[in-house]
Amino acid sequence: MNKFGFNIATTRSINLDSANLSKSAALQELVPSYRYCIGCGACSATCSAASMTDFNIRQVHFKFSRGQYDGLVDELNKCMLCGKCVLVCPRGVNTRALIINMRKLLEE
Amino acid sequence: MGAGPAGIEAAAALAASGCGVVVFEKNERPLSNITDKACLFPNFESADTVAAQLLAKLSHPNISLQCGHDVSCITSAGTDPAAGWRVDDESFDAVLLATGYTTFNAKRKEELGYGIYPGVHTSLELEQMIRNKEIRNSISNLPKRIVFLQCVGSRDEKTGNHYCSKLCCVTAVKQAIEVKKLLPSVEAYVFYMDLRMWGQHYEELYRTAQQEYGVKFVRGRISEAGGTFDGRVQIKAEDTLLGLPLRMTSDLLVLMVGMESSDGTRRLSTLCDICGDYGFAQSLDPHLRDNLTPRQGLFVAGACKRPMTLTDSVVDGRSAAFAILSAADNK
Ligand code: SF4
Ligand code: SF4
Numbered sequence: 447m448n449k450f451g452f453n454i455a456t457t458r459s460i461n462l463d464s465a466n467l468s469k470s471a472a473l474q475e476l477v478p479s480y481r482y483c484i485g486c487g488a489c490s491a492t493c494s495a496a497s498m499t500d501f502n503i504r505q506v507h508f509k510f511s512r513g514q515y516d517g518l519v520d521e522l523n524k525c526m527l528c529g530k531c532v533l534v535c536p537r538g539v540n541t542r543a544l545i546i547n548m549r550k551l552l553e554e
Numbered sequence: 555m556g557a558g559p560a561g562i563e564a565a566a567a568l569a570a571s572g573c574g575v576v577v578f579e580k581n582e583r584p585l586s587n588i589t590d591k592a593c594l595f596p597n598f599e600s601a602d603t604v605a606a607q608l609l610a611k612l613s614h615p616n617i618s619l620q621c622g623h624d625v626s627c628i629t630s631a632g633t634d635p636a637a638g639w640r641v642d643d644e645s646f647d648a649v650l651l652a653t654g655y656t657t658f659n660a661k662r663k664e665e666l667g668y669g670i671y672p673g674v675h676t677s678l679e680l681e682q683m684i685r686n687k688e689i690r691n692s693i694s695n696l697p698k699r700i701v702f703l704q705c706v707g708s709r710d711e712k713t714g715n716h717y718c719s720k721l722c723c724v725t726a727v728k729q730a731i732e733v734k735k736l737l738p739s740v741e742a743y744v745f746y747m748d749l750r751m752w753g754q755h756y757e758e759l760y761r762t763a764q765q766e767y768g769v770k771f772v773r774g775r776i777s778e779a780g781g782t783f784d785g786r787v788q789i790k791a792e793d794t795l796l797g798l799p800l801r802m803t804s805d806l807l808v809l810m811v812g813m814e815s816s817d818g819t820r821r822l823s824t825l826c827d828i829c830g831d832y833g834f835a836q837s838l839d840p841h842l843r844d845n846l847t848p849r850q851g852l853f854v855a856g857a858c859k860r861p862m863t864l865t866d867s868v869v870d871g872r873s874a875a876f877a878i879l880s881a882a883d884n885k
């Protein structure tokens with residue numbers, strides 16, 4: 447059948463009705479301080495990996511919290527677990543524990 | 555206790571109603587937290603003018619001002635709660651705690667380089683520079699760029715201060731405008747986590763800063779500052795709205811230091827058993843009994859309770875005077 451070059455495009459928006467938030471909920475249990483993040487970007491600013499790669503820890507854990515897990519495993523492998531991000535967080539989020547547990551949950 | 559805006563306003567209102575008032579001030583001069591400012595937000599009124607108007611209220615014959623008197627002892631005058639109070643060697647029917655705030659010690663945020671790099675200053679130091687109309691860092695001459703960082707010592711788990719200091723947001727906007735007025739060619743940046751323009755005309759001031767003065771706002775918290783070989787400051791942040799790391803060099807980095815309870819507030823509120831969160835004095839409840847304490851004849855007003863603007867402190871001082879008079883009527 448001739449489709450005249452048309453395709454069905456997938457939406458770019460996050461659909462919180464259909465998003466699978468189970469891993470994000472599990473992460474909140476494992477790392478309770480995850481809930482306090484205000485997205486200030488201090489972790490991503492200080493991140494050792496971010497100075498050499500396009501890794502953005504803040505975006506990664508925001509995507510995780512919205513159930514957008516695609517591609518996160520590769521992203522998280524850029525982190526070297528140095529823990530600098532934990533030192534600067536004004537909300538006391540244990541970002542290092544967050545990363546370790548995100549990896550675990552994504553492997554499940 | 556305390557000749558700041560709340561204490562002075564309360565003293566004036568009580569004196570006008572015929573009470574005899576003694577105002578104890580630990581510093582040599584009253585209103586030190588106003589006289590160190592250049593202009594006040596949001597209308598750029600001269601701080602000296604406002605201070606002079608407040609001071610004039612103290613020249614009532616019923617008021618005795620005792621400067622340089624750091625109160626060391628407050629006790630109830632007897633076992634009967636209605637017996638009144640003794641402050642050092644004098645007796646009073648009522649005591650008003652108006653011992654105010656102090657600013658956060660920026661050296662505690664070592665990663666921001668205050669006291670290490672010459673280009674890093676506190677907002678109080680910048681205020682002095684604005685007062686003297688001389689803005690420069692200690693090495694380079696006239697600055698080409700100035701960066702403000704919000705929430706230093708406030709909203710920060712690492713310093714133990716979870717609260718918002720309420721007035722540093724609008725102060726940064728005010729100072730950025732003042733700097734641009736003095737040095738129109740300066741590039742001014744404000745790094746923020748949230749901009750809290752809650753008061754009347756604050757939002758308009760923010761807009762004026764963008765519209766008329768070209769102040770630039772970046773949403774991201776500066777994670778660290780370092781020195782450059784030529785005495786400037788290099789900062790790192792994330793431009794969170796773009797999701798990209800950001801670096802820049804600035805002649806000056808101004809840390810918007812938050813408000814903490816003053817030593818006097820901590821000491822005296824502890825002595826009277828009303829020391830609350832973060833060492834601030836605690837009122838009976840924040841809605842309808844905000845000048846009362848669990849102790850009869852002991853009242854609280856102003857920034858000894860929580861971060862407060864000058865305007866709010868004055869209003870609160872007046873309301874404390876009213877609470878004191880009503881309590882006396884009911885006695
Ligand atoms: S530093 Fe803390 S509060 Fe800021 S974005 Fe990172 S995790 Fe969130
Ligand atoms: S632990 Fe990972 S995310 Fe945190 S600063 Fe180090 S490399 Fe970056």
Ligand code: SF4
Nearest residue numbers: 705718719720722723
């Ligand atoms: S007023 Fe603004 S700068 Fe000050 S603590 Fe609150 S949010 Fe931060």
